Amino acid sequence: xxxxxxxxxxxxxxxxxxxxxxxxxxxxxxxxxxxxxxxxxxxxxxxxxxxxxxxxxxxxxxxxxxxxxxxxxxxxxxxxxxxxxxxxxxxxxxxxxxxxxx
Numbered sequence: 494x495x496x497x498x499x500x501x502x503x504x505x506x507x508x509x510x511x512x513x514x515x516x517x518x519x520x521x522x523x524x525x526x527x528x529x530x531x532x533x534x535x536x537x538x539x540x541x542x543x544x545x546x547x548x549x550x551x552x553x554x555x556x557x558x559x560x561x562x563x564x565x566x567x568x569x570x571x572x573x574x575x576x577x578x579x580x581x582x583x584x585x586x587x588x589x590x591x592x593x594x595x
Contacts, residue, residue: 500566505573511564518546518559521572528572529581531588533560544584548572556580 498513504521511520516539521528531543541558548559551569556577559570571577 500564502564502566502568502570504570509564513564513566515564516560517548517550517562517564517568517570520564521559521570526572528559530560543588545581547577547580547584549574549577 499510500513501508501510502517502520503509504517504524504526507524507526509520509524509526511523515523518528518530518533518539519535528546528548530546532541533539533546539558539560541561544558546559547556548562549556549571550562551571559572
């Protein structure tokens with residue numbers, strides 16, 4: 494069946510059906526789930542530069558970016574747990590520190 498095969502993952506407790514080959518961020522956006530991001534553009538190849546779309550995925554170490562991680566059948570994704578929110582806050586503070594109000 495190629496890339497047209499549907500898969501189901503869970504994002505923040507919500508079952509999400511998406512097409513195989515999509516990223517976690519694309520699956521979330523298609524399902525109306527907001528995962529913060531700055532550098533994502535559907536016309537460009539994702540590269541995870543802003544690091545704001547980090548998520549926690551059961552069974553994986555670290556906090557991968559949702560824009561570069563391919564969704565997988567049975568994947569369980571957490572975008573609003575304390576660890577993720579803490580790292581996002583630190584990342585945003587670093588981004589803002591480079592751009593003081595002028």
